[in-house]
Amino acid sequence: MEFDLTQTDALLSTTRAVRKRLDLEREVPDQVLLDCLQLAVQAPTGSNTQGWRWLIVRDEAKKLALAELYRQAGGAYLAEAAKAAEQGSQTGRVIDSANYLAQNLEKVPVLIIPLIAGRIEDNPGMAAGLFGSIIPAMWSFQLALRSRGLGSCLTTLHLGHEAKAAELLGIPAHMTQAGLLPVAYTKGTDFKPAKRPPVEEITYLDSYKNPLR
Numbered sequence: 001m002e003f004d005l006t007q008t009d010a011l012l013s014t015t016r017a018v019r020k021r022l023d024l025e026r027e028v029p030d031q032v033l034l035d036c037l038q039l040a041v042q043a044p045t046g047s048n049t050q051g052w053r054w055l056i057v058r059d060e061a062k063k064l065a066l067a068e069l070y071r072q073a074g075g076a077y078l079a080e081a082a083k084a085a086e087q088g089s090q091t092g093r094v095i096d097s098a099n100y101l102a103q104n105l106e107k108v109p110v111l112i113i114p115l116i117a118g119r120i121e122d123n124p125g126m127a128a129g130l131f132g133s134i135i136p137a138m139w140s141f142q143l144a145l146r147s148r149g150l151g152s153c154l155t156t157l158h159l160g161h162e163a164k165a166a167e168l169l170g171i172p173a174h175m176t177q178a179g180l181l182p183v184a185y186t187k188g189t190d191f192k193p194a195k196r197p198p199v200e201e202i203t204y205l206d207s208y209k210n211p212l213r
Helices: 005-014 030-040 060-084 090-107 123-134 136-145 157-169
Strands: 052-056 112-116 175-179 183-186
Touching: 005 136, 030 052, 030 136, 052 060, 060 090, 060 157, 112 136, 123 136, 136 183, 157 175
Parallel strands: none
Antiparallel strands: 052 112, 112 175, 112 183
8 A cells, every 4th residue: 555645744744733723613514523533443442442432522501511621620820821921932822822722612613522441540550551542543533634624632621620521421430531622624724844853852772861863
């Protein structure tokens, strides 16, 4: 199988965390979500357990309740951080967009809660395996969204009130919420690669004392 590397590399390098450019007015069809989730569940899971589950939230009252939990957990912090951030810097833009999302979360057409079977409390040593069984699927889902003109971002603030969110959404006690994905079509699709350090500066050979550069 041969891939178009130009297209593949563009998809991988321009799938950004989208917040301000989410289209809050355009409807997201169920079939688009299901198509993207069908690709997401091709991701590997620990011991091939396939313990991922996906909770789609469209109900306006439940979206508002989730948004309120989100703001209770970190809304004030994000608002203050946005005021203090250096205007125009990459970090400043990220914080500003995160604050925007917090203030408008309930307006996003669809909120998706990725779930994984199991609880870290049962075995703290299983944390890497547990989240390693859902995060690859979440990223595949986001890549599939991007290829169809939609965007998202991984958010976790509501997990400060995970138990309340579980009660609100009827999530059973044995399931772990891995985050929250706001999903919408994007305003334009002209996303670009982010500024990152050269990988030679953050890569090491055989020992952390031996950087490649």
